Amino acid sequence: MGTGDTLQAVVDELAQRLDLSVLIEDASQWALCWSAQTDVDDVRLQSILRRGLTRAAEEMIDRFGLRQAQGPVHVPAVPEAKMAPRWCVPLRVDGQLVGWLWVLDPRERIEEADVPDLAAAAERAVRVIAAGSMPEDEDRQLRDVVGRLERGPDAEAARRLTVLARLSDDICVVVEGQSRLGGWRLSGGLTAYPVEAGYEGATSGQPLPLVELREAARRARLTLQALRAGALPARPSWDCLHAWRLVAEAPAELDPAEIHPGVAALRRQKTRDLLTTARTFLDLGGDVQGTAEALHLHRTTLYYRLDRIHDLTGVDLRNSPARPDLDLALRLVAFRDAATP
CATH class of the missing domain: 3.30.450.40 (GAF domain)
Known part of the structure; x- marks a missing residue:
């Protein structure tokens, strides 16, 4: 040789x-x-x-x-x-x-x-x-099979990954928005990690079977998008998004104005002041003092804005039964605005 x-x-x-x-x-x-x-x-x-x-x-x-x-x-x-x-x-x-x-x-x-x-x-x-002269090093093979799994379920790629990474056949996977030691790099700055069933706190939520890596990555991306849109979960995890998961899973063809037409009127304004005020007021459960402090507004200015929102949308954010509809429409607008290019 x-x-x-x-x-x-x-x-x-x-x-x-x-x-x-x-x-x-x-x-x-x-x-x-x-x-x-x-x-x-x-x-x-x-x-x-x-x-x-x-x-x-x-x-x-x-x-x-x-x-x-x-x-x-x-x-x-x-x-x-x-x-x-x-x-x-x-x-x-x-x-x-x-x-x-x-x-x-x-x-x-x-x-x-x-x-x-x-x-x-x-x-x-x-x-x-x-002599170690393999045609492909293990890192390249790992990147290949991880890429295949990120594109969709692939039982053979999952089996191959367990062999390359020396993992048990029943290993699960989570995807994190922030990288730490180890793991497999995914597109968009995400990182996947092999974990045991029952692992908690991941961006993608509960661990999924390795073959479902694409779904774990999807959940992580939606979670990060919801956080950028203003979601305030107890933990930055898919499992803690609660009602925001309805927003994240909303079909692309659903127009926020179909949930409540008032959102279109707010979006047509020259500035986002009223849109931001409505979102903040609803997020804080109608707390006038908390909203004024969060937006650095005098209460008189806040009351003026609430009245303008009422005029434009027909919804009194302080006591109208239509508040949940407008809230959901506003969340959907914010979520879509938070999508990365």
Whole structure:
């Protein structure tokens, strides 16, 4: 093995020698590198194009005793799984399984005289792996699978992440708005952390199964948006948003004016003074003194503004039964205004 040897060189040279398609996977059957592919079957396409496993590929390992094999094994075709014949050589470092070398042989061209070439290529791959010359470092693989999970539920990516991060199969995930040590970086400055069930206080709320990382990230983003909109929960967590969750989950097509038309009149004003006064007064439960202090207003000015709000919206914020409707409409306006570009 030369100092510049790589797994890619192993598969390319074996493929050229045999004129067949070659692939190397790690122990969890994650495709690491492959040669040019010709005459591929569904199992190989799934492994390369989708970086995932078919049930046939998983069952094949046990069905043909490949985990226990010590040398090249011929794997016959499995027509019902659209799987062509192939050869497999388990890769072991100090007796521990670290990967697999696969040679797709749809026309059964490999003969007994070719088997030593398979074994030699496998030994060379083992030396590369033992030397640490993997084609992708673990950080890159982690970023890949985390990115897949952030885009949507992906059971194979979740399984792969537990392998890479050495986590238990039942691990959960939360997403925080502020980063701390460890974790996986997400878009928008969020960070995901593996946690046990029952963890409390995360921005995204209660832990979710790892496969639901996207939903945890969505909840964290909505929580942060609600905080920017003026929500004052007991803790900055999805679990503590309470009524604000109705606002956060409101359908995009819902116009705040449909909840109460008075909000449109307030938004048409040249300044946001009346809008801010209405929000503050309602947030403080109609406390005149508290609102005046929060807005640094004289009480006379506050009363004047409350009267103007009444004139424009038809709602007396001090005692009108329509206050909850206007309050909800105002919260929805604030929430949407707080959306990041």
